[in-house]
Amino acid sequence: MSIRTRFAPSPTGYLHVGGARTALFSWLYARKHGGKFILRIEDTDLERSSQESVNAILEGMTWLGLEYDEGPFYQTHRFDRYKEVIQQLLDQGDAYYCYCSREELDALREQQMADKEKPRYNGKCRHGSAQTGERVVRFKNPEQGEVVIDDLVKGRIVVANKELDDLIIARSDGTPTYNLTVVVDDMDMGVTHVIRGDDHVNNTPRQINILKALGAQLPVYAHVPMILGSDGARLSKRHGAVSVMQYRNDGYLPEALLNYLVRLGWSHGDQELFSIDEMIQLFELEKVNVSASTFNTEKLLWLNHQYIMSSDPAHVAHHLSWHLGERGIDPTTGPSLTDVVKAQRERCKNLVDMAEDSLYFYREFETYDEKAVKKNFKAGVDDILQHVWDRFDAMIEWEAEALHQVVLDSAEHLQLNLGKVAQPLRVAVCGCGVSPAIDVTLALLGKQKTLDRIARAIALIKNS
Numbered sequence: 001m002s003i004r005t006r007f008a009p010s011p012t013g014y015l016h017v018g019g020a021r022t023a024l025f026s027w028l029y030a031r032k033h034g035g036k037f038i039l040r041i042e043d044t045d046l047e048r049s050s051q052e053s054v055n056a057i058l059e060g061m062t063w064l065g066l067e068y069d070e071g072p073f074y075q076t077h078r079f080d081r082y083k084e085v086i087q088q089l090l091d092q093g094d095a096y097y098c099y100c101s102r103e104e105l106d107a108l109r110e111q112q113m114a115d116k117e118k119p120r121y122n123g124k125c126r127h128g129s130a131q132t133g134e135r136v137v138r139f140k141n142p143e144q145g146e147v148v149i150d151d152l153v154k155g156r157i158v159v160a161n162k163e164l165d166d167l168i169i170a171r172s173d174g175t176p177t178y179n180l181t182v183v184v185d186d187m188d189m190g191v192t193h194v195i196r197g198d199d200h201v202n203n204t205p206r207q208i209n210i211l212k213a214l215g216a217q218l219p220v221y222a223h224v225p226m227i228l229g230s231d232g233a234r235l236s237k238r239h240g241a242v243s244v245m246q247y248r249n250d251g252y253l254p255e256a257l258l259n260y261l262v263r264l265g266w267s268h269g270d271q272e273l274f275s276i277d278e279m280i281q282l283f284e285l286e287k288v289n290v291s292a293s294t295f296n297t298e299k300l301l302w303l304n305h306q307y308i309m310s311s312d313p314a315h316v317a318h319h320l321s322w323h324l325g326e327r328g329i330d331p332t333t334g335p336s337l338t339d340v341v342k343a344q345r346e347r348c349k350n351l352v353d354m355a356e357d358s359l360y361f362y363r364e365f366e367t368y369d370e371k372a373v374k375k376n377f378k379a380g381v382d383d384i385l386q387h388v389w390d391r392f393d394a395m396i397e398w399e400a401e402a403l404h405q406v407v408l409d410s411a412e413h414l415q416l417n418l419g420k421v422a423q424p425l426r427v428a429v430c431g432c433g434v435s436p437a438i439d440v441t442l443a444l445l446g447k448q449k450t451l452d453r454i455a456r457a458i459a460l461i462k463n464s
Ligand code: GLU
Pocket: 007, 008, 009, 010, 042, 182, 195, 196, 197, 200
């Protein structure tokens, strides 16, 4: 059997991390088994769906690298097909028109609540109705027997059919409801494994009954537990970033987020870092935790730093260039980004910090960090800076080792400890008191910018 999985987001907002994890699991499962991964946009709720959200979801999938083999399919393009299936169910006696008015249904509901019964449709129109007027279509759920789901994550789930009522599959305006569209699509798209959030687990027995009525092959189900925030409530905006693209904006690498998400509720011994290939090889739905997992931003940040340090610097540079672009920087106006990554990667846990701390390589800073100036630009420091300026000016080969030697020699000559030379120099060329090692910083910056900035600092000290 060739495996077919799908990710079926409703485009009512950005791609959030919970959705991304579901998508990742579906993608991994398809990749592991040499199957196909389908993207389906469930946009039938016209009021809540938007093109903007569709774009946000596609952007998120692309950024994460979760490429789909088929789709995106849009449910709004498939209304004719849903109508056809609704008609088929009506024709074969598995669905019926229900004329019960909203008032009638509300009264029924109130009565059932008063009797402490579970609110459910009582099947009044199931055997035909003399009523006319507005009508919906309901699925005729079997009254006997039970539905058995062998969920790959949750294990066996058994639901008695008498617990399920006849759900509406077409509204009074003829539009199909969620449970119908999902069933038709999963059937038509030949989905073999439905991997989705466990907020859908209550829909599954109903969907299985419709699939059976249609004579469809039943997929295997895997319901993935929710992600919680640190306070135990379902992860939401108030816990911080939940949108995948926010993580890009906050300086995370997509692989780090994927690695974090795959580990959230799944483990393989005590291994923390997984390349994409390892994830594909090792991931197993059967080993996903049954209980919900808690999102831990600290852990994600730690992983991000591991990825920044161990990934190919050219790859990190590619992502860093996006952040610099956001800050109006054209990276071709300064040192090689790959070299900047190599210089900065130990210090920076995310790419926002790395971009912010690398701006001085690419553009003049307007102001100096006040504290750093106070501490390092005291009277007399202009002479120290002038001394190194002269030596730098005379240099022919502008590279780190030679620069290191010049700084060392200058300190010795001036009878100062190294910090007394290196730190004012750093403030002069970076505008702040932190940067990679001074020789590396100067090498990246280049001779002309170094000389100009030292001259600027000397003038500042002289005039203050
Ligand atoms: N569209 C549904 C959602 O976004 C998912 C449906 C499914 O996976 O079956 O929650």
